[in-house]
Amino acid sequence: MGATILTIIITAAFSSNFILVQFLGICPFLGVSKRTGSAFYMGVAVTLVMVLATLITYPLYLGMKALNIEFLEIIFFIFIIAALVQMLEKIIAKISPSLYKTMGIYLPLITTNCAILGVAELVIGDNFYASIGLQAASSMNLGYALLYALFAGVGFMLAMVLMGGVRERIEKLPVAKCMKGFPITMVTASFMAMAFYVFTLL
Amino acid sequence: MNKYGKITIDGLVTNNAAFKLVLGTCSALAMSATAIKGFGMGISVTVVLLLSNVLISLLRKVIPSTVRIPAFIVIIATFVTLLRMFLYKFIPDLYDSMGVFLSLIVVNCLILGRAEAFASKQPVLDSALDGLASGLGFTAALGIMGIIRELLGAGSFFGIKLWDFQIAFFSSSAGAFFVYGICIALFVFITDKVEKTFRKKKAQLLRVSHDEPLPEPETAEANNDNLKEAE
Numbered sequence: 001m002g003a004t005i006l007t008i009i010i011t012a013a014f015s016s017n018f019i020l021v022q023f024l025g026i027c028p029f030l031g032v033s034k035r036t037g038s039a040f041y042m043g044v045a046v047t048l049v050m051v052l053a054t055l056i057t058y059p060l061y062l063g064m065k066a067l068n069i070e071f072l073e074i075i076f077f078i079f080i081i082a083a084l085v086q087m088l089e090k091i092i093a094k095i096s097p098s099l100y101k102t103m104g105i106y107l108p109l110i111t112t113n114c115a116i117l118g119v120a121e122l123v124i125g126d127n128f129y130a131s132i133g134l135q136a137a138s139s140m141n142l143g144y145a146l147l148y149a150l151f152a153g154v155g156f157m158l159a160m161v162l163m164g165g166v167r168e169r170i171e172k173l174p175v176a177k178c179m180k181g182f183p184i185t186m187v188t189a190s191f192m193a194m195a196f197y198v199f200t201l202l
Numbered sequence: 203m204n205k206y207g208k209i210t211i212d213g214l215v216t217n218n219a220a221f222k223l224v225l226g227t228c229s230a231l232a233m234s235a236t237a238i239k240g241f242g243m244g245i246s247v248t249v250v251l252l253l254s255n256v257l258i259s260l261l262r263k264v265i266p267s268t269v270r271i272p273a274f275i276v277i278i279a280t281f282v283t284l285l286r287m288f289l290y291k292f293i294p295d296l297y298d299s300m301g302v303f304l305s306l307i308v309v310n311c312l313i314l315g316r317a318e319a320f321a322s323k324q325p326v327l328d329s330a331l332d333g334l335a336s337g338l339g340f341t342a343a344l345g346i347m348g349i350i351r352e353l354l355g356a357g358s359f360f361g362i363k364l365w366d367f368q369i370a371f372f373s374s375s376a377g378a379f380f381v382y383g384i385c386i387a388l389f390v391f392i393t394d395k396v397e398k399t400f401r402k403k404k405a406q407l408l409r410v411s412h413d414e415p416l417p418e419p420e421t422a423e424a425n426n427d428n429l430k431e432a433e
Contacts, residue, residue: 186383
């Protein structure tokens with residue numbers, strides 16, 4: 001139990017980091033990582049939606065499986081995520097306008113974010129239990145799925161914030177004209193991915 | 203150049219989804235480890251893009267603009283579900299190697315982007331051509347990256363072993379980011395060069411066709427320099 005939890009944390013946040021190892025959520029990684037602050041808030045928003053989406057999609061998938069309509073999963077999931085993001089945006093705007101100003105603007109951007117649908121699809125995968133160190137598919141449950149979603153979000157945030165810090169510095173350096181913008185960011189991400197590669201050797 | 207030629211060139215080169223607009227990056231990075239994976243992903247995206255563009259274009263007068271995005275997403279998700287069933291039945295190898303990224307075609311920004319920017323406003327034939335051209339541009343980009351990474355990372359070409367020399371870096375995730383970054387840089391560099399020569403040629407043609415020669419850009423610059431010195 002304890003070992004499994006530790007494995008999930010390490011796997012989700014580091015050794016299969018969503019951005020740098022699994023290539024999920026690259027769009028916000030490239031688009032919203034110019035400043036450390038915005039990168040952090042984007043990370044928080046993504047983590048929140050990931051956990052909430054998994055909380056709904058995982059039980060839903062089990063229900064769909066019982067009804068033999070699991071082939072509709074993509075359509076169901078994308079709708080739930082879109083509705084969830086809309087709802088969350090409204091709730092945050094109502095409860096705390098100041099939080100909405102700092103975080104709310106990132107919410108519409110993550111409706112069609114690969115990372116959210118990615119985590120929902122990953123945790124229902126046939127071989128997912130093996131990747132987090134479980135012995136049998138039957139011991140997989142909602143708790144593990146939620147923990148995975150939470151730490152996948154933390155790993156996402158970590159990569160975003162690190163990238164934000166690096167990009168703040170790169171902006172001040174002279175860069176060849178054709179390497180400006182996306183190319184230099186990609187090459188930087190490549191070096192960060194190399195650092196994260198170490199965790200896969202654990 | 204007629205309208206259809208322009209749509210084709212735009213989709214394939216000038217607005218290349220992967221290298222110019224940097225859309226659909228997740229699948230471009232994840233599915234370019236080998237040439238077969240790259241082309242498989244590219245063609246899957248092309249099929250979904252073509253079908254969704256045609257259907258959205260047909261329904262463009264029916265769908266109310268306030269709910270167009272959810273409507274587009276449902277159409278795209280339906281085609282992805284169909285494609286998934288098709289691959290599961292007929293090409294199980296590709297289905298297995300694509301894994302979660304097959305479902306993630308739904309959230310590929312390229313498809314929704316073309317639906318929103320083009321298919322929801324243009325007639326069916328134009329939209330179909332636009333979908334096909336953009337999709338093939340994406341396929342070509344993924345294929346090129348796949349060939350480079352497979353050749354350097356595994357020493358093979360479309361799964362055929364060529365030599366024993368291999369650099370593991372290129373088949374890892376770090377190599378994906380690196381190759382993608384360098385490919386974008388090269389693409390920008392080459393298109394810039396081509397555009398410059400194209401513009402020069404056009405200017406020369408104009409000068410020949412006019413009786414009076416247009417002022418040379420060099421002299422204009424020299425004049426500016428003189429002015430600066432005078433100041």
